[in-house]
Amino acid sequence: MSQTLQASTLLAVPMAPLVGSALAGIFGTRFGGNKIGRGLTHSLTILGVFIAFVLSAMTLQSVAMDGARFNETLYTWMVVGDLKMEIGFMVDGLTAMMMCVVTFVSLMVHLYTIGYMQEDEGYNRFFSYISLFTFSMLMLVMSNNMLQLFFGWEAVGLVSYLLIGFWFNKPTAIFANMKAFLVNRVGDFGFILGIGLIAAYGGTLNYTEAFAKAGELGALTFPGTDWMLVTVICICLFIGAMGKSAQFPLHVWLPDSMEGPTPISALIHAATMVTAGIFMVTRMSPFFELSDTALNFILVIGAITALFMGFLGLIQNDIKRVVAYSTLSQLGYMTVALGASAYSVAVFHLMTHAFFKALLFLGAGSVIMGMHHNQDIRWMGGVRKYMPITWITSLLGSLALIGTPFFSGFYSKDSIIEAVAESTLPGAGFAHFAVLAGVFVTAFYSFRMYFLVFHGEERYDQNPDAHHGHDDHHGHDDHGHDHGPHESPWVVTVPLVLLAIPSVLIGFYTIDPLLYGEFFSDAIFINADKHPVMHELAHEYHGAVAMALHALSTAPFWLAVAGVASSYYMYMINPAVPAAIKRVCHPIYVLFENKYYLDWFNENVLARGARALGTGLWKGGDQAIIEGGVVNASWKLVGCVSSWTRQLQTGYLYHYALVMILGVFLLMTWFVWLK
DSSP: OOOBOOHHHHHHHHHHHHHHHHHHHHHSSGGGTSOSOHHHHHHHHHHHHHHHHHHHHHHHHHHHHHOOBEEEEEEEEEEETTEEEEEEEEESHHHHHHHHHHHHHHHHHHHHHHHHTTTOTTHHHHHHHHHHHHHHHHHHHHBSBHHHHHHHHHHHHHHHHHHHTSSTTOHHHHHHHHHHHHHHHHHHHHHHHHHHHHHHHHOOOBHHHHHHTHHHHHTOBOTTSSSBHHHHHHHHHHHHHHHHTTOTTTTTHHHHGGGSOHHHHHIIIIISGGGHHHHHHHHTHHHHTTOHHHHHHHHHHHHHHHHHHHHHHTTOOBHHHHHHHHHHHHHHHHHHHHHTTOHHHHHHHHHHHHHHHHHHHHHHHHHHHHTTTOOBGGGOOOGGGTOHHHHHHHHHHHHHHTTOTTSHHHHHHHHHHHHHHHOOSTTHHHHHHHHHHHHHHHHHHHHHHHHHHHSSSOOGGGOTTTTOOTTTTTOSSOOOTTSOOOOOOHHHHHHHHHHHHHHHHHHHHHHHHHHHSSTTTTTOOOOTTTOOHHHHHHHHOOOHHHHHHHHTTSHHHHHHHHHHHHHHIIIIIOTHHHHHHHHHTHHHHHHHHTGGGHHHHIIIIIIHHHHHHHHHIIIIIIIIIIIIIIIIHHHHHHHHHHHHHHHHOOOOHHHHHHHHHHHHHHHHHHHHHHO
16 A cells, blocks of 8 residues: 655646646747647647646545655755745645646636637637646645745736736736736735745744644734734735635626636636635645634635625626626635634535536536627527537536535535534624525526526527627637527537536535545644534534435525525516616615726725825935935035035135135134134
């Protein structure tokens, strides 16, 4: 029985996508002379990700079956005093699971892209980007130190900037990628401060060494205050997670990132970038367990995100934005679980969510292709009979999302709700209300989209903006707008089917080992005396089947049923009701339509304030004080003094003699006066 993993095998996991990305990016684009065609480009990148997935699956098997572990430094970059900056891997249950999720979803997205981007001029460049994204995320989740973690963290941010703004001639895409870049820099500032504090007071960037010193750091206070140092560290780290995992109020970049091609929506919002914050907090659980203040902060922020971002999904008409707001809400659920010290439940929902959310995004992309680039769900309807595979897989994804018993989303979502109910933190009451209310909201907007797209009367010939879809004129399946919907090609539908399988089954088969077994035992630390949430859940758990059957009599199930029934009545039976509600609740509708005015506040207060401050510092500080008061004043003073002293240099000997006599006279007078 093997108890170790080979460094060479692990190194091949991130390197295979990197090699595929480099070959596609260099030889498949204008940069390298377009030496390889589209077929070879997608073959190389898909092969690289496939190799990474196979090796990741083998690693997961070794970790789960044989108890294999790996925690070694592969390369030392530099040593500064006692601080080592290294590249290395830590592979345990948490890492192995993340490796498989990232590589599998990425592989599905790569296959899907062949059909979705087939007409796009940047085909090869796109494949290079998504493979590079996969490499970056793998380096993040496999790291055994905070330096490499930060490298992967910034790398996924950089590649997401390239992917969101992939259509760089499109003004809205350029605005969206800049917005994502800037908002994430705000979070990353807090993140690097947290890492810096660990390095400064712990003297190491290595996970194992830092966690060993967590107790010592927990006894310190932040200089000049009575705050616990570990609380400051954890809040700084979580601010980084707020940016990457789009938590309120740093969530504003994620809906706008829909301006990129649909495959990257699935890749960024399902298994990679947005889950990095959840993974990071889980990995840092030895620190977070020392601060109830930080955990309560996380709990409240997650609850706000879960409920209030779900509200915004109620009024969205763009099919991709509906799914995007559901991502925000589900990330809030994961964050709530982190705050309740149910870290394993958070990453369990991360895993199940990755599959059904990737399925929903790719299903939305398939609908967009079938509808000839129309993304407005108000002008769809009846698509079910034209796109049967997209229909059934989207239905399965929606059922998983709303937490239908026996589906994967049910096991993780219900576990979060139960964990919050057991939490004793001050914010637990509000969080429990938020996640319960979020069940109804999620079910309503999910099936609002489902019914408007796949059922009811056909409305696609009534679209007044038929030629203005987000993906229009970028052309990947443009057969004209006069034809009806059609099913997507097999390279699109096969990934949908393959993602639908784990969306239905994986929760049922993995809840025992992931939540109540030893799978995460050495990856997650919980202070069971202070935070006994998982102990309470284990006491109430009697198997996956019993959990699903019991759920039929619980509030979350009936709230979900009510949400589905309400959406069916309002959009299939009596479509006049939504319009009446909109009239009655017009101020609330305006508030939702303007996304709580956070974008307005950011653009008109923060951005203009920052610009005014910058202008003031430039004109008042740089131009007036530094340039005018220091630089210019100094040379003017020197010039003035020089002009006066120059008058004394006459060239006449008797003038110099007179000055000397006056000087002697003054000296003599000075000495006499002193006596």
